[in-house]
Amino acid sequence: MTIRSPYLRRVTEIIMQHGHAVQYVHGDLDAGTRPFAYTVGLHAQDNRGYELAVSGLDAETLHGLLNTLPHTLADHSLEPVDGLELDGVLKDGLLLRLRPVSRPERLAIIAALYDVTPPVWQALWPDQHGRFPNDDQMAQLWRAQPLL
Structure with a gap:
């Protein structure tokens, strides 16, 4: 497969060097997106x-x-499953919780490079009280951290 886009070529180089790349998608606070x-x-x-x-952070x-x-995940021989909580990633003893992304096909760079849509797991971060x-009981955190 020949990749014509300079951006996709760069993403491919990063994947070859590091095993994966991270695609950042800017939010638009005026439009209410994070x-x-x-x-x-x-x-x-x-x-x-x-x-x-992951969503809602810088x-x-x-x-x-x-x-x-x-x-x-690899160090603990863990496979992602809905509700899996991970310790030791965030400071102050806070956990991360995994959930499946409901529409992974919206993550366009994956499909652009691979022509497939694998499962995608969103890592949720809690508020200061450990709620996700x-x-x-979490009415407001979804605005700061939308579910993908």
């Missing part, structure tokens, strides 16, 4: 068949989380 990011190329590794995503934090999460956006 930034998010997702991995590209992770699913093509021998021991993985998925990608990861670019540096999103990038850091998506470079740390694959190692955390999909918890019953």
Whole structure:
């Protein structure tokens, strides 16, 4: 396959060098959308068949989380499942919780490079009380951290 887009060629170079790339999508606060990011190329590794995503944080934090999460899962021999909680990724003893992304086909760079849509798992981060956006008592956190 010949990749004509300079951007997609660069993403491919990053994947070849690091095993995956992180695609950042800017939000538009005026339009009410929050930034998010997702991995590209992770699913093509021998021991993985998925990608990861996080929403609602700044670019540096999103990038850091998506470079740390694959190692955390691999180091503990964990496969993503709905509701899996991960310790040791965030500070202050806060957990991350995984959930499946409902429309992974919207993560266009994956499909542009691979012509497939693998499962994508969103890592949810909690509020200061340890509550997640999909918890019953969380009415506001979904605005800061939209479910993908």
